[in-house]
Amino acid sequence: MTTSTALLFADLTGVAVFAASGASAAVAKRLDLFGVVFVGVVAALGGGIFRDLVIDEVPPLAFADWRYAAAAAVTAAAVFRLHPQLARLRTTVLVLDAAGLGLFTVTGTLKALDAHVPAVGACLIGMITAIGGGLGRDLLTGEIPVVLRREIYAVAALAGSIVVALLSTYGLARAAPLTAAATFVFLLRLISLRRRWSAPVATLRPPRTGTRGPQG
Amino acid sequence: MTTSTALLFADLTGVAVFAASGASAAVAKRLDLFGVVFVGVVAALGGGIFRDLVIDEVPPLAFADWRYAAAAAVTAAAVFRLHPQLARLRTTVLVLDAAGLGLFTVTGTLKALDAHVPAVGACLIGMITAIGGGLGRDLLTGEIPVVLRREIYAVAALAGSIVVALLSTYGLARAAPLTAAATFVFLLRLISLRRRWSAPVATLRPPRTGTRGPQG
Amino acid sequence: MTTSTALLFADLTGVAVFAASGASAAVAKRLDLFGVVFVGVVAALGGGIFRDLVIDEVPPLAFADWRYAAAAAVTAAAVFRLHPQLARLRTTVLVLDAAGLGLFTVTGTLKALDAHVPAVGACLIGMITAIGGGLGRDLLTGEIPVVLRREIYAVAALAGSIVVALLSTYGLARAAPLTAAATFVFLLRLISLRRRWSAPVATLRPPRTGTRGPQG
Numbered sequence: 001m002t003t004s005t006a007l008l009f010a011d012l013t014g015v016a017v018f019a020a021s022g023a024s025a026a027v028a029k030r031l032d033l034f035g036v037v038f039v040g041v042v043a044a045l046g047g048g049i050f051r052d053l054v055i056d057e058v059p060p061l062a063f064a065d066w067r068y069a070a071a072a073a074v075t076a077a078a079v080f081r082l083h084p085q086l087a088r089l090r091t092t093v094l095v096l097d098a099a100g101l102g103l104f105t106v107t108g109t110l111k112a113l114d115a116h117v118p119a120v121g122a123c124l125i126g127m128i129t130a131i132g133g134g135l136g137r138d139l140l141t142g143e144i145p146v147v148l149r150r151e152i153y154a155v156a157a158l159a160g161s162i163v164v165a166l167l168s169t170y171g172l173a174r175a176a177p178l179t180a181a182a183t184f185v186f187l188l189r190l191i192s193l194r195r196r197w198s199a200p201v202a203t204l205r206p207p208r209t210g211t212r213g214p215q216g
Numbered sequence: 217m218t219t220s221t222a223l224l225f226a227d228l229t230g231v232a233v234f235a236a237s238g239a240s241a242a243v244a245k246r247l248d249l250f251g252v253v254f255v256g257v258v259a260a261l262g263g264g265i266f267r268d269l270v271i272d273e274v275p276p277l278a279f280a281d282w283r284y285a286a287a288a289a290v291t292a293a294a295v296f297r298l299h300p301q302l303a304r305l306r307t308t309v310l311v312l313d314a315a316g317l318g319l320f321t322v323t324g325t326l327k328a329l330d331a332h333v334p335a336v337g338a339c340l341i342g343m344i345t346a347i348g349g350g351l352g353r354d355l356l357t358g359e360i361p362v363v364l365r366r367e368i369y370a371v372a373a374l375a376g377s378i379v380v381a382l383l384s385t386y387g388l389a390r391a392a393p394l395t396a397a398a399t400f401v402f403l404l405r406l407i408s409l410r411r412r413w414s415a416p417v418a419t420l421r422p423p424r425t426g427t428r429g430p431q432g
Numbered sequence: 433m434t435t436s437t438a439l440l441f442a443d444l445t446g447v448a449v450f451a452a453s454g455a456s457a458a459v460a461k462r463l464d465l466f467g468v469v470f471v472g473v474v475a476a477l478g479g480g481i482f483r484d485l486v487i488d489e490v491p492p493l494a495f496a497d498w499r500y501a502a503a504a505a506v507t508a509a510a511v512f513r514l515h516p517q518l519a520r521l522r523t524t525v526l527v528l529d530a531a532g533l534g535l536f537t538v539t540g541t542l543k544a545l546d547a548h549v550p551a552v553g554a555c556l557i558g559m560i561t562a563i564g565g566g567l568g569r570d571l572l573t574g575e576i577p578v579v580l581r582r583e584i585y586a587v588a589a590l591a592g593s594i595v596v597a598l599l600s601t602y603g604l605a606r607a608a609p610l611t612a613a614a615t616f617v618f619l620l621r622l623i624s625l626r627r628r629w630s631a632p633v634a635t636l637r638p639p640r641t642g643t644r645g646p647q648g
Binding site: 026027030031032033034035036038039049053056058059060062063064065066069070080083139140141142 | 269270271272328331333334335336337338340341355360361363364365366368370371414415416417418
């Protein structure tokens, strides 16, 4: 398997995984088949479309290569059919989502570096590629965006993209180290979910008296 | 009337129609004149701006040709003035919206094909051009996006864009067949609204006992 | 200080100011440190990324120049630390936000004109550059977008961008007149906030009887 085949395979796996996460969220919102497929496709392709726009690869791969849209739509439709089984496998979905985060972080950062974006910008683009689909999914379904929840999500992607940029700087952007970087993001996300790691929250002053309601 | 004049006319008609739909939604939300014009302009130009970005026609037509912004703003302001009469003509607005969906599907798909986007991608771009404005309108006004409601909307656009791609493949992308394609989308949307056609919804298991409330 | 240094300084000041406004909104929503920085960065860089995409300056400056992301992230993190003091300085935040609106209106319109966008389109792009960050901030935090509230906001930016386009047409796009244009937007926004200026709202028919509540 050549490098570019490996990258394509990683990218399409990420697409399928995010399509499944988007479709699951849409089924939970009682959307119909078309709505489920639509949210799945947005979650799967949204981050990559943004990435390709900012690195001037137009038309974006999601439109230039039919396999992207096909992988997203077929996966989302399959989730629509199979959702009762998937519901029992909630943990599996979280695991797959973390895998997608790792895959897209690596492919997004690499593509930005290949397009001669400076390192800091490439890390940002890699992170946005990885988190963009989930953001679109949550905005469409009216949920609090996962990147804003008190979890390690965007930060796992950003940490992974920094690793990729460092590997690239030292000429180590080869299969094994990149796979390790994707695995690092994957494990960081999973362990933080498991251990409920989170960042600090700003302390607001308590109200002076105890008479205020919960919205006070 | 030449082909390009016809396309411009079709495009500007779509702009005006979507501006009217956005402005009506904004009036219903009690926004002020500026808010109404803003939502109208987003609904009218949003889909086309996305289309032009992904086919690398920059600056997008909405910024390159002042008639687009003018048509959107003037129509939205007119709706602000005339809304009590329009409210009575709710059916008319739905009909015009369906007409806009048909027009933008055809012009969006054609432009993507002209920019050498492969057929599957061009169909997606045509669909997004047609539904993008309504999506922006609904996100801004806090409504459930129309594409996610249990109605035939995005699918009508997608079906129309496939027709346009087939016509183009067989060298039939001429005025009469394209007008027929736009009319097809228009009628498909209207008939499905009338007959309340919709796609299936995933069946969730009923709760074991009858004691849960409607949110159970 | 050369013109381009002055423009960079104006741009980075706008970035910091909008990062502070986004971070403050996120602290108020009880987001954690990462969420606060994320919303701050979106508010600071969102408008400029859109601007650069539509004028085909890719990669957008927010990714090409690390100082943009750094200014946004550092400011947002500082607000997270300092927010109790800032809360008392609510007026200061509004003043800084108005200053950012003026700065981004001028730099956005100028960049679009430099990219040979026609005047009407350049004014729209300048306005969107100025209001885009606040729009992203409000969509992420679930607030009614500031551009849709009954306040002079987008219109102040649009008025300023028209002034910049006129100055440019007459060869007067030099430091002093441009500073005056930014100041004009700044003051227009502040005075309208102070005097509660707003645009008219469409009159809806009152209900026939007086029994309906305020939401009737």
